Amino acid sequence: TGAQESEQAIVIGVLPADPNTDWGMQAYMAADGMPTLPGMDENSLTTSEYLVWVPPEQADSVRAQLSQALSDTPIGAFDVYPTSFGVQEMSIYKVFGYAVAGVAVVILLLGALGLVNISLVTVRYRVREIGIRRSYGATGGRIFIGVLMESVVATVLAGAIGVAAAVALVKAPFVTDFFRDQGLVDIPPFPVDAVVVGLLAATAVGVLAGALPALIATRIKVIDAIRS
Template identity: 40%
Template sequence: MRVVAATLVEALAQLRIHRVRVLLSLVGVAVAVAALTASVAMGDVVRQVSVESMEQSSGRPATFGFTVYSTTGESPSTDELVVEAEAIAERYDIRYMSPVMWLGGAVDLAGARTDAQVMGVGADYQAMHRLALAEGRWLVDSDAERLAPVVVVNRTVMDLLGVASVDQHPTITLPDGSTAVVVGVVEGAMYEGYPYVFGLPATALTIVGDEAGAFASPTIEMWVPEESAAAVEAMVARDLRGAFVGTQVDAYRQDYAAYFDPANDPTALMQQVLLGISGVVLLLGALSLVNIAVITVRHRVRELGIRRAFGASLSRVFVGVMLESVVGTVVAGVVGIMLVVLAYRLLLVDRVVPIGVTADLPPFPVAAAVVGLCVATAVGAIAGIIPALVAVRSKVIDAIRF
């Protein structure tokens, strides 16, 4: 242990003596390690954005859809199906359950009939589909008891209504002459460019009226833990068949994780390009480090010869010279990682998250930092072998000659 500590002290001393030369050669290593770490971190961010986009449309893992219909007679009503689904969710301690009705239809917006996507959903739909709000609030179960029904719309509907904020209490005229109050505005790429109106199932059916037709029967969505997904699917389907005898129950897992292929990772190409660039920079940095180290060793022939004369072993000289490169690259790697961590904090945490690009920014990947340090250490060791071999060939007589 004492020998190792002494060798490290010698390596640090030599780095201080030749700090200008070493600093210039290690700039490339620091940049390469920073690029290597940043590529992994950015890959995680891009992957999270992609995942959140898929979860908006299909739900979080694991989300199941259950449809109940009769092939011979009348299918269960929306109220009957929702009541039974709530009972099943309570029975199996399923925290998130929502009926989903894609109704379509035309909506009266500021006196004009406009085609819109009217959706009847439950209060849990927002959490299940990562639905973000630009302002206002989402639907709650108690809204069903209000005299004036409430809806949540997208920005397109707000523009058609000619209002800028829910604080202006905008309303939508229903077919029966009553009005629904807008209490929230959703945002996201999925809900841009076409009118979207969300309401509790009863409200959505009232908005669409006779146009609902066959689409009035809801799909029951449930979000359950992935580890128990298969068991929950079987139990819920069994209970629905028992509650509605003579009907057909279709159960299917609809979230992206059920069909997403990791081999088609959208971030793979970007990471490969960044890793390739990092590798080239690392190679150039290593070559520069080898060149500087060899020149430095050539100027230390007298010192190395004297150390050999006083009993320094070949292994001690070899390890000492090689550690100079290792210590230098490790320091450069730490500096590069610190720069990436700082940029991650200032550019992503403080700027990207507030504008809603991603709801759950992944933590800084510690694994990327560890990989960066390991690569820096390996580069230092490889780059130090050549000057170390030159050093061990120094002879005692060379100390007198120089």
């Protein structure tokens, strides 16, 4: 008949139009109020799925609590079931992880080779110093540890600076805001195992880069070193 019908509904949230997409302004309302809208009834309601991300060790307890809370609601009952999207279970991500690890190992070896060359040059220019230390009673073990620790301390310090820079970058406001704009609500914490692996890798590079120069330093003859 041309008459306009009016219905009232409680809106619980509004999102502005997104200029990056074709979506206009969006309004959200409780599911039990949808049948009151014109042209909507219980048979026209769509099924919704909600995902809850929880640690694996808390999955069973959270599932039991949600099952009890959602077993009887004003709009019906909900089924709660576990699912998994773990990276370890997806072969494509495993291959990608192995490829990244291989590239990282090659880069670390190249870096260790460069440090070896620098350490060898440093030992060559410190031959007289090493000879004087040996003449005052320094043992070969002390010379070895001294030269080795110089390389290890330098690489561990560089690794700590790199880890701190990575944490600062991940936690930077512009990075977290970018992920939230993509729909990620809970920003995951920086993985502790990545910090440990980074520091261990830096230590290993320092040991590899300092072992050969330290061994050469222990084989320097005292008389030849003082005369140089």
